[in-house]
Amino acid sequence: MSVRTVTRPEVEDFLFHEADLLDNWRLEEWALLFTDDGEYLIPPTDTPDGDPRRDLFLVYDDRHRLGERVRRLGKKTAHAEFPHSRTRHLVTNVRISQDAEGVQATCNFVVYRSKNGVNDVYPGHSVYRLLPQEGGGFRIRSKRATLDVDTLRPQGKVSIIL
Amino acid sequence: MNQQDFDPIGWAVVDDKARGVFRVHRRAFVDQNIFELERNRIFNRCWIYAAHVSEVAEPGQFISRDVAGRALIVNRDRDGRLHVFFNTCTHRGALVCRESRGKARNFSCPYHGWTFADDGRLVHQPIPASYSPECNRDGELNLREVPRFDEFCGFIFVNYDAEAIALADYLADAGDYLRMASQHGAGGAGMEIVNGTQTYCARANWKLLQENSADGYHADTTHATYMDYIRAREGAVLNLYSDKGFGRVRNLGRGHSVSESIWGTPWGRPCARAMPSWGDDIKAEMEAVFEAMSARIGRERADFICHGDRNLLIFPNLVVNDVCALTVRTFYPKAPDYFEVNAWALAPRGESQRLRDLRLRNYLEFLGPGGFATPDDQEMLELCQKGYQAHAGVEWNDISRGMLSEDGEAPAKQDELQMRTFWRRWRDLLAGQPV
Numbered sequence A: 001m002s003v004r005t006v007t008r009p010e011v012e013d014f015l016f017h018e019a020d021l022l023d024n025w026r027l028e029e030w031a032l033l034f035t036d037d038g039e040y041l042i043p044p045t046d047t048p049d050g051d052p053r054r055d056l057f058l059v060y061d062d063r064h065r066l067g068e069r070v071r072r073l074g075k076k077t078a079h080a081e082f083p084h085s086r087t088r089h090l091v092t093n094v095r096i097s098q099d100a101e102g103v104q105a106t107c108n109f110v111v112y113r114s115k116n117g118v119n120d121v122y123p124g125h126s127v128y129r130l131l132p133q134e135g136g137g138f139r140i141r142s143k144r145a146t147l148d149v150d151t152l153r154p155q156g157k158v159s160i161i162l
Numbered sequence B: 001m002n003q004q005d006f007d008p009i010g011w012a013v014v015d016d017k018a019r020g021v022f023r024v025h026r027r028a029f030v031d032q033n034i035f036e037l038e039r040n041r042i043f044n045r046c047w048i049y050a051a052h053v054s055e056v057a058e059p060g061q062f063i064s065r066d067v068a069g070r071a072l073i074v075n076r077d078r079d080g081r082l083h084v085f086f087n088t089c090t091h092r093g094a095l096v097c098r099e100s101r102g103k104a105r106n107f108s109c110p111y112h113g114w115t116f117a118d119d120g121r122l123v124h125q126p127i128p129a130s131y132s133p134e135c136n137r138d139g140e141l142n143l144r145e146v147p148r149f150d151e152f153c154g155f156i157f158v159n160y161d162a163e164a165i166a167l168a169d170y171l172a173d174a175g176d177y178l179r180m181a182s183q184h185g186a187g188g189a190g191m192e193i194v195n196g197t198q199t200y201c202a203r204a205n206w207k208l209l210q211e212n213s214a215d216g217y218h219a220d221t222t223h224a225t226y227m228d229y230i231r232a233r234e235g236a237v238l239n240l241y242s243d244k245g246f247g248r249v250r251n252l253g254r255g256h257s258v259s260e261s262i263w264g265t266p267w268g269r270p271c272a273r274a275m276p277s278w279g280d281d282i283k284a285e286m287e288a289v290f291e292a293m294s295a296r297i298g299r300e301r302a303d304f305i306c307h308g309d310r311n312l313l314i315f316p317n318l319v320v321n322d323v324c325a326l327t328v329r330t331f332y333p334k335a336p337d338y339f340e341v342n343a344w345a346l347a348p349r350g351e352s353q354r355l356r357d358l359r360l361r362n363y364l365e366f367l368g369p370g371g372f373a374t375p376d377d378q379e380m381l382e383l384c385q386k387g388y389q390a391h392a393g394v395e396w397n398d399i400s401r402g403m404l405s406e407d408g409e410a411p412a413k414q415d416e417l418q419m420r421t422f423w424r425r426w427r428d429l430l431a432g433q434p435v
């Protein structure tokens, strides 16, 4: 497939769109952003550069499990997210590089989550491998969201999508 | 009843065997005095899991972490001997080790530069002429070892009470279950902690996690979405939660217990029970693991390990869950309503890359703060803790399930004997009985 040249604002628009889907709990649409072999990863806080096939991650979703994660979060029995928490994803410091494989984008993020009277903050940075689409826009081949926290405390869990 | 006259010894636990009624007062989850008593009479006297030998396999290797409220260094010195030190400088107290793992021949205090060898000896003090030779005559300024530490089948425990009974005695019948957790894998090459720690927490009382970790009664409700997920992937799964139940609970003595079953559960086991969706190659490889283990440890035991599930509770704060993966989980309260957790994956050394990858995927489909189940457990714990704010109005938790049959042949897995075993020990230790 011919790879067109992409610009940073184009990637930023895409990432802002993704953040908006997540904050509005339009998770089915979020899952559709991924390619059929897409993956979503969160490394452990003490091994941020780890390899999910060798190290114990927090999240190691292939496309199937990512879809199931979304299905789960739509249910009332996904207790940690019922009722849905309120979240706000801030995405900044976007940088891109492009080669024959596609586009790599990096960004910083902060996600605020509020539920049961408790407010939690998830700071981190993400690395995306994106596949530019013919008519514009992208599909996500890989999203690796690294939390920039020493331990997952006091947040305790990542029941939302970062 | 006010704070002062709350007597946990005679009051917090109702244990009426004749009537089949077991209750725990909700103040046990919120009370500051009880929290202090727990520190002194449980955590300062019981054997507490600290590390696994695989984390300090090589001479010079160390890890540092908090264990039951103390910063510790666990290391292997250049001669291969294991040590567990308090991570505090004997001069004026600073941590001498600031990295969570690595290799070191010395630990040098960042404050004034005292330096300790890997066997704890104080080997250097800047400007030594100013010190009297008496100052470290008997080695009292060497890095201090914890009062007791010992290893059992690769699990390293510490005890802050020098008079503690031997670890093997403390573990009672739980010891054989820890041994089972050390016998996984085809090669018999021992076990290792997989790199990557799940460090998390919950805004709840620590005892709620001990209760929850082997609660066979909550799976269908708390983990409904996980069961849906397995059903969607594998087709129909067994209906496990019939009135008759499946699997059993054993009281292992000294507050320890296990809930266990053979076959029966709907998930796959990396050692070694394949799911249809894993395909024929994986299935064949797992059957070979089973055969190799049968040859090594006997068929009956290999069958029990490979095809069964175990939720092992070691009093007070170690959980070894051998289910969709093998986990080591330990936790410690910072306040009556907040505890911290460290959890790891334990795996056979030399496991094939394909099985290791499958193990990690399988671990994460259920377990951990990003899994499909653990966050819902945490939510339940936190909902309970919120509920206990009303402990003056609604005083008791009911833990009576299966009490009339708890001394029978095989108390059911989804009964609550494991919790009663914990609470009886808790009550006795808080009352000052010997460990």
Ligand code: FES
Binding pocket: B089, B090, B091, B092, B093, B094, B109, B110, B111, B112, B113, B114
């Ligand atoms: S506190 Fe360590 S050298 Fe002074």
Ligand SMILES: [Fe+2]
Binding pocket: B212, B218, B222, B223, B373, B377
């Ligand atoms: Fe659970």
